Amino acid sequence: MSRVELDRVVVRRPVVSADGTEHQVEVLRETSLTLVEQRVALVGANGSGKSTLARLVNGLVLPSSGRVVVDGLDVARRGREVRRRVGFVFTDPAAQLVMPTAAEDVALSLRRSHPCREDRRRAAVEVLERHGLGGLADRSVHTLSGGQRQLLALAGVLATDPAVLVADEPTTLLDLANSRRVGDLLLSLPQQLLLVTHDLELAGRCDRALLVDGGRVVADGAAADVVAHYRAHA
Ligand SMILES: Nc1ncnc2c1ncn2[C@@H]1O[C@H](COP(=O)(O)OP(=O)(O)OP(=O)(O)O)[C@@H](O)[C@H]1O
Numbered sequence: 005m006s007r008v009e010l011d012r013v014v015v016r017r018p019v020v021s022a023d024g025t026e027h028q029v030e031v032l033r034e035t036s037l038t039l040v041e042q043r044v045a046l047v048g049a050n051g052s053g054k055s056t057l058a059r060l061v062n063g064l065v066l067p068s069s070g071r072v073v074v075d076g077l078d079v080a081r082r083g084r085e086v087r088r089r090v091g092f093v094f095t096d097p098a099a100q101l102v103m104p105t106a107a108e109d110v111a112l113s114l115r116r117s118h119p120c121r122e123d124r125r126r127a128a129v130e131v132l133e134r135h136g137l138g139g140l141a142d143r144s145v146h147t148l149s150g151g152q153r154q155l156l157a158l159a160g161v162l163a164t165d166p167a168v169l170v171a172d173e174p175t176t177l178l179d180l181a182n183s184r185r186v187g188d189l190l191l192s193l194p195q196q197l198l199l200v201t202h203d204l205e206l207a208g209r210c211d212r213a214l215l216v217d218g219g220r221v222v223a224d225g226a227a228a229d230v231v232a233h234y235r236a237h238a
Pocket residue numbers: 017018031048049050051052053054055056057
């Protein structure tokens with residue numbers, strides 16, 4: 005399993021007050037964590053800092069102070085290597101589907117591992133088949149359903165075989181059936197998973213959960229316990 009470490013990490017952001025003056029606020033207060041469990045959920049209210057914490061892990065957000073280290077690699081200094089190890093899935097798959105067809109989109113993820121165009125196409129179709137999307141290889145991504153698009157985005161990220169997958173509310177836009185399907189897939193992956201979610205049933209099935217409130221981790225432990233604490237205090 006991978007090892008994700010936050011060492012006294014603070015994230016500050018500029019905020020403009022009503023009188024037009026700008027000051028810095030800590031959207032993540034000083035946080036130190038070591039994540040070695042396979043499936044870690046991040047739960048908490050809107051605006052509490054979950055996405056900020058998740059985005060630190062692949063360098064989409066850099067610490068204002070402190071260090072984030074993934075398998076010994078400092079995210080601020082070795083960002084490119086870290087991003088090869090850490091895949092990221094967004095809430096809205098439109099944020100990451102950039103090619104015209106499903107097969108071309110997955111093939112884009114495979115350009116490093118499969119330099120030959122024909123091999124790449126074959127490998128992309130295999131990836132799609134593995135995720136039940138085989139029949140959609142040549143479909144325009146714009147004609148796919150929301151559930152199919154999220155599975156495709158996930159397939160594209162998994163095609164690069166990351167050691168860690170960070171998923172930021174990946175089921176929020178999905179109906180019940182697709183939400184279950186994507187949730188079950190995420191929890192069955194061999195990768196280390198860092199899952200930001202408002203789905204407390206899904207969070208409760210993880211190994212560990214962190215409850216974030218006001219830019220702080222206020223509860224941390226076995227997922228079922230943290231979810232029960234959140235339900236009781238929300
Ligand atoms: N680039 C930025 N500039 C200013 N403030 C920011 C920036 N990014 C995040 N914030 C603020 O930091 C706080 C935490 O945001 P974050 O997106 O991490 O919360 P979240 O828990 O993921 O929320 P949600 O559940 O609504 O997605 C919020 O108050 C947000 O407005």
